[in-house]
Amino acid sequence: MKFSRTSTTLAVATLLLGSATALAAPGQAATPSRFDDGSFEFPTAPANSFTEPGTGQSIGPWQVTSGNVDLIGAGFWQAAEGDQSVDLNGSTAGTIAQTFTTTPGTTYTVTYSLAGNPVVGPTVKTGHADIDGQDFQDFSFNITGKSTTTMGYVGRQFTFVAANATTTLSFASATTGYAGPVIDNVQVLPCKPCPTC
Numbered sequence: 001m002k003f004s005r006t007s008t009t010l011a012v013a014t015l016l017l018g019s020a021t022a023l024a025a026p027g028q029a030a031t032p033s034r035f036d037d038g039s040f041e042f043p044t045a046p047a048n049s050f051t052e053p054g055t056g057q058s059i060g061p062w063q064v065t066s067g068n069v070d071l072i073g074a075g076f077w078q079a080a081e082g083d084q085s086v087d088l089n090g091s092t093a094g095t096i097a098q099t100f101t102t103t104p105g106t107t108y109t110v111t112y113s114l115a116g117n118p119v120v121g122p123t124v125k126t127g128h129a130d131i132d133g134q135d136f137q138d139f140s141f142n143i144t145g146k147s148t149t150t151m152g153y154v155g156r157q158f159t160f161v162a163a164n165a166t167t168t169l170s171f172a173s174a175t176t177g178y179a180g181p182v183i184d185n186v187q188v189l190p191c192k193p194c195p196t197c
Contacts, residue, residue, distance in 0.1 A: 032166045035100040036061045038112070038186030039082040045073030052090040059086070059096065065170065067094035072182075077148035080113035081185035087117050088127055088173035089180030096183075097130075097170035102162035106190050109159050110169060113185040115151040116141040121179025130170045131160045138174075141181055153184065159191065 037060040045051045053059055054068035068090030074083035088094050102108065116125035123144055129137045137158045146152045160167075169188060173180040 032099045032101050033061075035098065035169075035188040038188070039079070039184055040071060040084045040086050041082045043071075045071045045076075045084060047073050048075040049073050050076060050087075054090065054094075061100075062086075062096045062098045065095045065097045066172070067092045069094035069096055069173075077118070078151040078153075079184055080115070080151070080153040085115075085182050085184035086171075087180055087182050088171060089117065089121070089175055089178050091178050093173040093175060093180060095170055095172040097168050099166050099168040100188065101165060102167040103190070104162050104164055107159055107161050108167075108188055108190050109157060110136075111155060111157045111185075111187045112171075112183055113153040114139055114141050114156050115153045115182040115184075116143040116146065117179035117182060118143045118146040118148060118151065119179060121177050122175060125179075125181040126174040127172050127181045128174060129156075129158065130168075130172065132163065132168050133170075136160060139181065151182065153182075 040059060042060040050070040050072045052068050052070055053064050055064055055066055057064050059071050070087040070090050072085045072087060079085045086096060088096070110129065124140055124142050126140045128135045128139065137156065139156055171183050175181060
C-alpha cells in the first residue's frame with residue numbers, strides 16, 4: 001500500500017512562515033552550540049502528515065546533507081519521544097546531521113530510538129550513524145509485526161571521543177525507495193568520570 005505524498009507539495013516556506021525554527025534556506029547552517037532537539041519537535045510538521053525537506057534544508061538544528069527525509073507530524077505514527085520523528089527516506093535515501101560544540105578528548109555517549117517505516121517498502125530498513133563522516137554504528141530494523149500505532153522502537157547506543165571543538169553527528173539511510181529507518185529521541189551526553197575508589 002502506498003501513501004500519498006500530496007502534503008509534500010506545500011511550499012515549506014509557506015508552511016512555516018514566520019517561525020523562528022523554520023527550515024533554513026540552503027547554506028544557512030546554524031552556528032554550532034550544544035546538541036539540541038534530538039526528538040525533532042521543531043519545526044512543527046502538519047498533524048497526521050509530514051514534510052519532506054531535502055538537501056541543504058534544515059529541521060531545526062539538523063541539516064539534511066543528502067537526499068531527502070520525512071519529518072513526521074504528530075498522529076501520523078507513534079513517536080518514541082514527544083510528537084515527531086524522522087523517516088530517513090523521503091522520496092529517496094537521506095542523511096541528517098547536526099554539528100555541536102564538544103571538548104576535545106572528552107568521551108560522549110550517543111543514544112537514540114530506532115524503528116522503521118511500517119507502511120511500505122522493504123521489510124528490513126538499514127542505515128548508519130556517523131561521527132565527523134566516519135561510520136560509528138550500522139543499524140537495521142525489521143518491521144515485521146509493526147504498525148503505525150506499535151512502531152516497536154529499540155534503543156541504540158555508542159560512544160566516541162571528541163577530536164575537535166565541534167563534532168558532527170549524522171544519521172544516513174542505506175535503504176532504497178521511500179520508506180526507511182525511523183530515528184527519534186537522539187541524545188548526546190558527556191560520559192561521567194569514573195568514581196575514585
